[in-house]
Every structure is written in C-alpha cells, then in structure tokens.
Amino acid sequence: MPVRVIGMIGVAPPAGEASVHVIKGGISADYLRAFAQAHEQSDFDLVLVGYTASSAEGFLVAQHAAAHTNRLGYLVAHRPGFVAPTLAARKIATFDHLTGGRLALHIISGASDAEQEGDGDFQPKDVRYRRAAEYVELMKLTWSSPGRFDFEGAFYRVRGAHSDVRPLQQPHPPIFFGGSSEGALAMGAQHCDVFAMFGEPLAPTRARIAAFRARAAVHGRTPTFNMSFRPILAATEDAAWARAQRILDSIRAQQNPTGFGTVKKPLDHSARRLLDFAAEREVHDERLWMPIAEATGAVGNTSCLVGTPEQVARALLEYYKLGIHSFLIRGFDPFNDAVEFGRELIPRLRAGAAALDRSAAA
Numbered sequence: 001m002p003v004r005v006i007g008m009i010g011v012a013p014p015a016g017e018a019s020v021h022v023i024k025g026g027i028s029a030d031y032l033r034a035f036a037q038a039h040e041q042s043d044f045d046l047v048l049v050g051y052t053a054s055s056a057e058g059f060l061v062a063q064h065a066a067a068h069t070n071r072l073g074y075l076v077a078h079r080p081g082f083v084a085p086t087l088a089a090r091k092i093a094t095f096d097h098l099t100g101g102r103l104a105l106h107i108i109s110g111a112s113d114a115e116q117e118g119d120g121d122f123q124p125k126d127v128r129y130r131r132a133a134e135y136v137e138l139m140k141l142t143w144s145s146p147g148r149f150d151f152e153g154a155f156y157r158v159r160g161a162h163s164d165v166r167p168l169q170q171p172h173p174p175i176f177f178g179g180s181s182e183g184a185l186a187m188g189a190q191h192c193d194v195f196a197m198f199g200e201p202l203a204p205t206r207a208r209i210a211a212f213r214a215r216a217a218v219h220g221r222t223p224t225f226n227m228s229f230r231p232i233l234a235a236t237e238d239a240a241w242a243r244a245q246r247i248l249d250s251i252r253a254q255q256n257p258t259g260f261g262t263v264k265k266p267l268d269h270s271a272r273r274l275l276d277f278a279a280e281r282e283v284h285d286e287r288l289w290m291p292i293a294e295a296t297g298a299v300g301n302t303s304c305l306v307g308t309p310e311q312v313a314r315a316l317l318e319y320y321k322l323g324i325h326s327f328l329i330r331g332f333d334p335f336n337d338a339v340e341f342g343r344e345l346i347p348r349l350r351a352g353a354a355a356l357d358r359s360a361a362a
Helices: 029-041 058-069 085-098 111-115 127-143 182-191 203-217 238-251 268-280 291-296 309-322 334-361
Strands: 003-006 047-049 073-078 105-106 148-152 157-161 173-179 193-196 224-233 303-307 322-327
Touching: 003 334, 029 058, 029 193, 029 334, 047 058, 058 073, 058 085, 085 127, 105 127, 127 148, 127 157, 127 182, 148 238, 173 182, 182 203, 193 203, 193 268, 203 224, 203 309, 224 238, 224 309, 238 291, 238 303, 268 291, 268 309, 303 309, 309 322, 322 334
Parallel strands: 003 047, 003 322, 047 073, 073 105, 105 173, 173 193, 193 224, 224 303, 224 322
Antiparallel strands: 148 157
C-alpha cells in the first residue's frame, strides 16, 4: 500500500521553534494560504485541520486553503453533537465535490469534558462516543439511501431525510478516528476507515494493530492505521539530539505550552499510555523520544523521532512494516519544519515504502 503523509496546518504564526499547538490563537488568511502551499510543495498528501472549543472553524479554514492549492487534501477534525448529522452529511458531500475529492474526516469526541462544555456540550465522554457512533451511522445513511428514510436512535431521530448531494469519493470520504478507551475502540472498530494513534514503541504498536484488527473484523471491516510523530531533524545525529534538548528546555520554560493549563494531568486514555511509556525510559527503539510528552502531560502529538532525515525515515519504515501506512508528521517550528520534511524525510520515506512494497510483491 502506498504510504500516505499527513501534515497539520495552523491559522496564525506560532512563536519560535517550540510550539506544541498550531491551531490556537487568531487567524491570518495569508499565513494559512502560505502554510497550505508549503505542505503541497513538500509533497504531503493531506493536512489535518484541528479543532478546539476556541479555534477557527475547520471546514472554512480548509475551504480557504483548498482554494489556494491544487492537489493537497484536507483531514478536517469534526466533533459530533453540534451540527445535525444529516446537515453534516450534506456539508461534507458538498465540500468533497467543490474540492475535487480532497476531503477526509477525523471524528473526535473532545479532548476533555471541560473543553466540550465551552461549546455547550455537557455529556460525559462515554456518552459522547455512543453518540458519535450513531452520528456516523446516520451520516452514512444520508450518503447512501436512494430515497427518503426514517431513523430513530438513542440520540437522533429524523423522518423523511434525504440528500440531493452525495460525496464525490465513494462510498464517502475516508473517516479517521482515534482513542484508547473502551468506548473509543468500540466506536472506531464499527465505523472508522483509518484508526489513528499517537507514536508509541514498536512492540505495543504491533499489539494494538492486531487487537484493533480483531475488533473491526467482528463488523466485517478492515481498517488501515495512522500514527502521529514530531520529527526533530538535523544534519547530524548529535545536532538533532541537541536541538531536541533545546526544544524541551523551551517548552519547560513556558507558562502554558499546551494551551490547556499548567497542570500536567493526562486528558484521556491515550495520554496516559504515552506518559507510561515516558516513565519507562526517555528513548525507545533508538529514535522514539518521550520527554516532551512527559513535560506536557502528553497533550496531542508529542511523541518525537530524533535524528537525521535518513535515520528518522528508517524509523518510520519500521512502523510501516507493522502495517502503519499513514503518518502524520509535524514539527515544533511548524512552517519551517514542513518545508524541511519535504527536502529529504518525505522523499526517503516514500522511496523506502515503495521498495518494501516491491519486495513484498516479489
């Protein structure tokens, strides 16, 4: 399977080379345009458009960026519960047509109860997962039903629903989903096309892939897998480790590096997993470096791969061998790192994955 490379775009310039988040803050249309174009020129396939309870609206961000790029796809994070699923289905199908099939959807249930409450959602997380499963089911019915249909579930009820517009990508744009709790795994196994994980050591990654494949097989599904990393690159290995330490020192010195407060308390099960790995040791499998995850409470994508472009590409290919065929990579200096990844890391990753595919076919 050809490797897929995903980046992440922000809407305003961050400060310095130690930015944990790229979606908080104000908005600059010029920066957004240039950031998306930089990813396209660096040969990314998709870029994630993130979601918080205070950030710019993701579909509009992606629409603006898509109008200024030709090939780049957009993985839009979407939280069920704030827009009716039938309307969301039409919105997604419309976007898919207007961008020539350059949309993918990342279903998320919310980083925390407190953040959800900022948008008026007071349901606990286990309920949000069940609601999300029903939401995706109803969206899929909207995309696929040839005529009007009725639906009655625990969270949504419609009568005579219909959509004049169907997605350009059939049967629908790819649906990503991630999480480590029982509710997340149950929902994802039933509905997602791509199961997304934060970077973990190789051995537990192998076990997670096998376990999730078994869950999905119960529903007759064969998902693919995405893993997120923060590569820290330099021309030499020593320079890369020195840069990693500078970034860590800068993050530790910041008052609120994550935007979620200063308490390093894990927000969810996925963060707890990363913190457990960080507590075991700083470096796993030669390149996976965990101190920034520890310093931030493992908020978001904070698993780092440190080394030269060649070394980090080799590390990514070890995950590719396990069945991770999609990688979300972004840096702590987001714009400049996206450009840097396109120079050597992405070409080496694509060439290595293609060689592995040829070897497997032979």
